[in-house]
Amino acid sequence: MPRPRGHYWASLIVLTAATGATAEDATRRAERLEPLNLSASEGFSITRYEIDAGRYYRWRIQSDGLEEYKLLAPELFRExxxxxxxxxxxxxxxxxxxxxxxxxxxxxxxxxxxQRPGEYRFFVEGLDTQGFRGVFVVR
Incomplete structure (x- = not known):
């Protein structure tokens, strides 16, 4: 026997209210990391980040435009x-x-x-021996 339609909506509202009151959206407010500047004359402005697994971050990457930069962080992005x-x-x-x-x-x-603790490197393809390499340490 099908349930009355009103019962479904009332249950959905109660469930939504209950989860909203107890669970916080992890993507509500990102922690801003120190920006990474890519400079042809100096390499990376920062070479080490220490962050926590399960926290929400915003990573700003800025280029001086003097070189073509392909920034890779394959393990960090995969995890x-x-x-x-x-x-x-x-x-x-x-x-x-x-x-x-x-x-x-x-x-x-x-x-x-x-998502997972570990050390994850980031680098510019072809320029990693010229100051364009760093590491994320995820605790």
């Missing part, structure tokens, strides 16, 4: 939930991420939640 990538106020909701590339000056924001 993280990538919420979005923002380029010039345009959002991309990726299923996964391997790298971001700069052809000109600009910035890219990556919003993510690392």
């Amino acid at each position: 993280s939930w990538i919420d979005q990538v923002v380029i010039e106020d345009k959002e991309v909701k990726p299923y996964g991420l391997h790298a971001v590339e700069f052809d000109d000056e600009g910035e890219i924001d990556i919003w993510f939640i690392p």
Whole structure:
């Protein structure tokens, strides 16, 4: 015998209210990491980040535009939930991420939640021996 339609909606409202009161959305407010600057003359502005698994972060990457930079962090991206990538106020909701590339000056924001502790390297392809390498330490 089918349930009355009103019973379904009342149950849904109670369930929504109960979960909203007890569970906080992890993507509500991202912790902003110190921006990573890519400089042809200096390499990376920062080479080590220490972060926590399960927390929501925004990582801003800024390029001086003097070189073409392909920034890779394959292990970190594979072990993280990538919420979005923002380029010039345009959002991309990726299923996964391997790298971001700069052809000109600009910035890219990556919003993510690392899932597993470990050490994850990030680097610019072909320039890692010239100061373009670093590590994320996820606790």
